[in-house]
Amino acid sequence: EARESRIQTGGLISLALQKENVFPLMAIQMISIGEETGEIDQMLMKVADFYEDEVEQAVKALTSIMEPIMILFLGGMVASILLAMYLPMFKVFEDIG
Numbered sequence: 773e774a775r776e777s778r779i780q781t782g783g784l785i786s787l788a789l790q791k792e793n794v795f796p797l798m799a800i801q802m803i804s805i806g807e808e809t810g811e812i813d814q815m816l817m818k819v820a821d822f823y824e825d826e827v828e829q830a831v832k833a834l835t836s837i838m839e840p841i842m843i844l845f846l847g848g849m850v851a852s853i854l855l856a857m858y859l860p861m862f863k864v865f866e867d868i869g
Contacts, residue, residue: 785812799823 775788786804789795799819806815 775783775791779785779788784804784807786800786807789800789803802815802819803812806812809815
């Protein structure tokens with residue numbers, strides 16, 4: 773609450789965020805630069821764009837990993853179904869022959 777009142781009375785947002793240890797240092801530094809230059813809105817947009825790009829890259833990496841895993845899983849399922857169908861038939865043919 774003390775931090776909130778400091779911000780409301782004109783304190784620096786970057787100092788309050790730095791004490792919280794929630795945001796990465798780069799984001800706090802960019803917010804600090806925005807406060808110093810008077811263009812905090814633009815700096816916050818740049819921070820948002822940076823982390824949006826980072827999330828997109830993480831999603832792309834995850835989907836590129838998931839695709840082969842799903843193919844292997846489905847291939848394993850098909851193989852197990854085929855084995856379940858054909859192994860008993862091979863045993864019957866072996867017993868007959």
